[in-house]
Amino acid sequence: MKKDDLIKLINKLHPSEYSTESKVLKKHCIDWRGEYEGKSQLIIFPKSVKKISEILNFCQKKAIAVVPQGGNTGLVGGAVPRKRGNEIIINLSNLNKIRDIDLIGNSVTVEGGCILDIIKNKLEKYDLEFPLSMGSRGSCQIGGNIATNAGGLNVIKYGTIRQNILGIEAVLPDGRIYSSLKNVRKNNTGLDLKHLLIGSEGTLGIITAATVQLFPLPKERTVLWASFKNFSKVLNFYKYINNKFKDLITSFEFMNKESIEVLEKHECKVVNLKKNQCYCLVEFSNFNKINDFNNFIFAKIDFNDLDTDDLILSKSDNENKKLWNYRESIPLAERKEDFIIPHDISIPLTNISEFVKRTTKSIKKYLNGSKIINFGHLGDNNLHFNVLIREQQNLSRKSIRNSINKIVFDNVKIFGGAISAEHGIGQLRKDELKRNKEVFELNKMRDIKKIFDPQNILNPGKVF
Ligand SMILES: Cc1cc2nc3c(=O)[nH]c(=O)nc-3n(C[C@H](O)[C@H](O)[C@H](O)COP(=O)(O)OP(=O)(O)OC[C@H]3O[C@@H](n4cnc5c(N)ncnc54)[C@H](O)[C@@H]3O)c2cc1C
Known part of the structure; x- marks a missing residue:
């Protein structure tokens, strides 16, 4: 980014809304697993939707790339800038109000930076259940949850977050505010843009608020x-x-x-x-x-x-x-191991036993001594198939990772599964996405990205 543009951008912000300090930037440039560490010159913590709109409008005009960031608990390197250091970070944590709780319609409208656990605790007082829970609930934000179409521990009962979103407000890459915060369960009015934003991993717009349906709190x-x-x-x-x-x-x-x-x-x-x-x-x-x-x-x-x-x-x-x-x-516990190759996959339950047997056998044949750590939300076909490497046998980490990924993802294809069940694509699964999606489908995804973001300023280098 040109120094001149950086100064102009900073001049639009209140001093409490940004940082250029290396200590602050470092913390926000590294992902939860410590696998992806990028560089950035500026992190912004906007306090209003209008401010996000002004920033994006400016960034689009000046072709400044932006990484939207929530709680930074994502596991695929999607919420951190890349090594080149050209992106600025927009972190949503200051946009954290619960705007409305509708006790008749059973829904809540929350801002994108609200922390999941805080919303859940607040709603418990009304005997209402927010239909999403997961290990990262103390830090992850609702905007990040929607951008990753989060699944979690209760999908078997309530579905992924996609099934529970009634409306979305988002700032698009040119600064326009798309607002569709409807509190209705039926809305059959043509193509539904909110479903493009759900699971878009910060590549189409910055989600600033959402209306989510609620359920009775279990006794x-x-x-x-x-x-x-x-x-x-x-x-x-x-x-x-x-x-x-x-x-x-x-x-x-x-x-x-x-x-x-x-x-x-x-x-x-x-x-x-x-x-x-x-x-x-x-x-x-x-x-x-x-x-x-x-x-x-x-x-x-x-x-x-x-x-x-x-x-x-x-x-x-x-x-x-x-x-x-x-x-x-x-x-x-896994995070404390030195070398783990993670896979967040889904496999039809009827095939899962054979998948585990065959994939484990092939991995052990390739690298005897490796351990397969399997856990996950089995009720939703979701298996974390993580491979713990203890002995590298003179092979480089890169070549082990490539070979193991190939074994796992080839079998995912054979057994009719998906290469990412809930964590998304980010930087980690970009190459596998290319190998595993139909060319037609990938091209249509790219076309949609171009319609929303012709300058490619939003989260470049992620997903696509
Ligand atoms: C211990 C642990 C357990 C986990 N368990 C689960 C689980 O059970 N199920 C599951 O689905 N995930 C799980 N995750 C992964 C992670 O918590 C989810 O992906 C979560 O939804 C990410 O939310 P976040 O606010 O941290 O997003 P971030 O990590 O900050 O961002 C994730 C992606 O969303 C984009 N983004 C963030 N905020 C916005 C916004 N407001 N608008 C547009 N784009 C945005 C980012 O650019 C990035 O691409 C777990 C992670 C950890 C560390």
Whole structure:
């Protein structure tokens, strides 16, 4: 960016709305995993939608590239500038008001920089549930959640965030404010632009607010922990539990032995639970004031039908938290390993067991000693298939990464899955996207990008 333009841009801002300090910039230029570190000369924390509009209008005229940033918890390097250092960062954390809670229509209108946990806690006071939850909820922002079409722990019940967005407000790359904050569930008026912005990873517009539908807050929750000798038994269990409890299930999570091992090595010991090959955590929610909910759940399970070695139902909120903590601490434990190759994939449940078997075998044949850490939101076909490398056998990290990615993504294709289930494309999956999407579909995506952003100023080098 020309020095002259930088000064002009800064002159439009209040001193509390920006920073050029290297310490501040460094923090915002590195992603959560520490895999992507870029450079930038300026970070802006705008306090109004109008200010974002003025900034983007100026940036488009001067061809200044911009990275929209929320809580920076994304796992694909989408929210940080690239190494070249030409982009400025627009961080949404100052745009954080809850604009409206509609207690008749059951919806909330929040600004893009609101932190997910803060919204959830606020709504609990009204006995309302915000239909998104995930491990990063203490830092991620609603704008980032929408831009990544976040999934999380409750997709089995409420769907991804896309299914719950009623309206969006966004600033487009030329500074125009697109406002469609409608609070209606039916809106059949042609092509729906908000669905292009959802999952666009900051490449089409900056999401400044959204109206989201809400659900009744469960009266209580209880967590079941079960362990199995193999993956096929897990799938039988899933089918059984799903048939029995349907709408009461709010999460269905899977963890393999290796994910528990890495958890125990770096984060915490798993106490009072038997060791096994596979583990499931199922959360049930009591929406209908069912008396003695734990007993109700327990009484409906016929142990003769199940091939589990260990089945425990939590008896208190503390026990719920303890069991959830095991599942949610796995990504934190993995982060402490030196060399992990992550994959956030989805596979049809009917193929998942064979996929895991075949892919694991091929990886072990390529690099014996590597460990497969599998965990994830199994109820939504989502598996984190992360490969922990212990011995490199004189191979470079780059060549190991390429070979392992090829094994995993070739099998994802064969077994009818998707190369990204919920984390998105960002910088990490750009090459795989090219290999895995139809050329026609990719070209149409590029056409849409050009319509919204002909100068390519919004998050260049990401997704496309
Ligand atoms: C411990 C942990 C657990 C996680 N669990 C899950 C999970 O279960 N499910 C899941 O889906 N994800 C999960 N994630 C990934 C991440 O939290 C989500 O992708 C989240 O939605 C990102 O929100 P954010 O505010 O941090 O966005 P950022 O990381 O800041 O940005 C993500 C992308 O969105 C763009 N963006 C951000 N804000 C805006 C905006 N206002 N307008 C336009 N574009 C914007 C950025 O440019 C970037 O491309 C997890 C991450 C961690 C660290």
